[in-house]
Amino acid sequence: MSKLLIIDDDSSLTESLSVFFQQHHFDLICANEPQHGYELIGLESPKLVLLDIMMPGIDGFTLCKQIRQAYTLPIIMLTARGRLEDKVHGFELGVDDYLPKPFEPAELLVRVQALLRRSFSEEQRSTEQQGVLFFAGLAIFSAQQIVKVDGEDVHLSGMEFHLLKALASNPGKVFNREQITGVVKGVEVDLYGRSVDILLSRLRQKLNDSVSSPRFIKTIRGVGYTFIATPL
Structure with a gap:
């Protein structure tokens, strides 16, 4: 199974999404604390990160910036804040996609699959x-x-x-x-x-x-x- 990582302080959401993605042949690793999530990127090498904005300690924007300084993997930002300026700021930091809460897991799955296809296609072109x-x-x-x-x-x-x-x-x-x-x-x-x-x-x-x-x-x-x- 391809590994994904979700960094979100809502444990009920991360647990339910983990079960959902397991049913669709993805191993969704959960981190409910930002720094732990950042460490898991190096330890688990996920193919994609799902990142919440509103978290205690380190907000998603700050964490996204840290991730982008060290990694190129795709990032989908999840947030209850749907303001246009938040979306623009996220994309400026290197977010690949943006999904406001609440959302349907099926829509998130489609977005994940699309980003992974694009990521693998770029890798494929570089190794043809x-x-x-x-x-x-x-x-x-x-x-x-x-x-x-x-x-x-x-x-x-x-x-x-x-x-x-x-x-x-x-x-x-x-x-x-x-x-x-x-x-x-x-x-x-x-x-x-x-x-x-x-x-x-x-x-x-x-x-x-x-x-x-x-x-x-x-x-x-x-x-x-x-x-x-x-x-x-």
Whole structure:
């Protein structure tokens, strides 16, 4: 799961949002005290920060300025103060989006997803020459033959890596068993004596993917397999 951080002194709000985001495959880390929240950025490396303005001790504007001096991750400011001058000040400090309270969690989720897509797209453009493929929850580094799922390294064999890269390079294309054999032929060992289905099953297991509710590879019954992850 991608990590997010919310810094807000309203513990009931942070707890309810944590449950909501968990249901949508995000790990929302909560901090109800500004300085603790700032420390968690370095400790947990979240992909995005949700930041309240009205907090005791250090207000959100001051904390935003501190964050921007050290980090480039996206920031969404949450506040009950909807004044235009607050929004302008927030954007001047480097806030990426602004959502007034009260808000619907579903709207916040959409804004988070949009910012993460933009962030990953910028990262993808900067690494295109290195042959890096980014998808929701998955990154494939071709030159280093490294795969990350939800930010964690996944160790694949050469055959598994080449198969995953071939599928991911053609999202939506359905590969039958003969085409998959052609993709991996000559990688490590020949597929003689091995089943394509077993190879896919092993790859799915390492990606922590589910046959019944797939994130990355979907089985098209009687036809083959297709890659379904959302490009970033």
